[in-house]
Amino acid sequence: MDSTARAATRVEPARALCGKLSVPPDKSISHRAALVALLSREPVTVRNYLPAEDTLATLEAVQTFGARVEHETHTARVIGIGLRDAPEPANVVDARNSGTLIRIILGIASGLGRFSCFTGDGSLRGRPMGRVVGPLREMGAELRGVAGGGRLPIAVLGNGGGLKGSEHVLPVASAQVKSCLLFAGLFADGIVGVTEPGRSRDHTERLLGACGVRVEVEEAGLGSRRVSVEPPDELRVPGQIEVPGDFSSAAFWVAAALVVPGSEVLICKVGLNPTRTRFLDILRRMGADIEIRGAGEDAIGEPVGELVVRHSPLEAALVGPEDVPGAVDELPLLALVGAFARGETVVRGAEELRVKETDRIRAVCEEFRKIGVEIEERPDGFVVVGDPERGIPGGRGNSRGDHRIGMGLAVAGLASKEGIEVEDIEAASVSYPGFLEDLGRLSCR
Secondary structure: OOOOOOOOOEEOOOEEEEEEEEEEEEEHHHHHHHHHHHHOOOEEEOOOOOOOHHHHHHHHHHHOOOOOOEEEEEEEEEEEOOOOOOOOOOOOEEEOOOOHHHHHHHHHHHHHHHOOEEOOHHHOOOOOOOHHHHHHHHOEEEEHHHHHHEEEEEEEEOOOEOOOOOOEOOOOHHHHHHHHHHHHHOOOOOOOOEEOOOOOOOOOHHHHOOOOOEEEEEEEEOOOOEEEOOOOOOOOOEEEOOOOOOEEEEEHHHHHHHOOOOOOOEEEEEEOOOOHHHHHHHHOOOEEEEEEEEEEEEEOOOOOOOOOEEEOEOOEEEEEEHOOOOOOOOOOHHHHHHHHHEEEEEOOOOHHHHHHHHHHHHHHHHHHHHOOEEEEEEEEEEEEEOOOOOOOEEEEEEEOOHHHHHHHHHHHHHOOOOOOEEEEEEHHHHOOHHHHHHHHHHEEO
């Protein structure tokens, strides 16, 4: 790997990927662990906490809401404020680039009912907030913001004396929206239910259940799923929470090992929550050799185990709307995997990708086209024409400030014929500090 004056990092082709590694702690669980600790009256120690930009913003946010935080590299000790009698935040909460943080903490702030203000970086200020602001207003929260509350900055003015129990039907399965409403439901005067057309990641349900909250999950017909919470008097948060490795971070090495000949990679202590691992199901349909070892549940109900991934001949696959909720963060990697799969890999029903850190459908199509992938943009996804012999020629791409686009281009460089230069690979630090070090560690040249 070489850096140029134009802030591009060159990733050379690898002869193979070999060895074992532990990926960074799970970002989604790190966020939620710190936020649930905010609502505990007893100290909570979160071990293996992700020290990345997004999750550090969450620790700053819980401090702004009155919690005491002691933070070392991979450990955060939080002394929270409980569910009642919270102080009014004395500063603006800056969620930086984190959609998970801003959407969940708007639910918490609405429940606490104290005046509080929220903003984020340029990318986050452009992302839609109406999907949480609307339901929170229906519950009794008073919120004001740009574009009628559809964009940041947003202020919570109060909740009229408390949130109401309510039912919400989401038009699109979204773990962030669901989690916002379930956290808000902790403060309501009755049961809060959320029905979504599919199964999004369920970290919030598992964690709240481990904190003594009565959580009910039921199938609602036609593939829909209803989750409800009954507001507790207090949260009984475990004193120790250990965060597993992030499957979304592991996915980059899974994809790379599949397409670089001679590769075999072992990924240790990674989260294997079934609402997060649909990407593995998609890859297995394509012929991937992926083995799960030693899987079991941890103290907060999260499945954890090891992944062994070996280079595999691949066939194209159809990825439909039913696949999207459980693989939404990993779908851009199909631009890489699909380039080595014989035939046309089609991704449909993935409109959600257009409202991530970037318009990820457009970004992945434009950037992977620059490095020689035959890919066509569709309104709700993309089509990749794969040819194992051609693979990925190489070239130069730009992360566009999106960590997942940048890391996807980098691991594509490992499988390319001529290498790939990635502009602004520093975006990877949002979720994966040490990404380039791990890339170098696994590469056999």
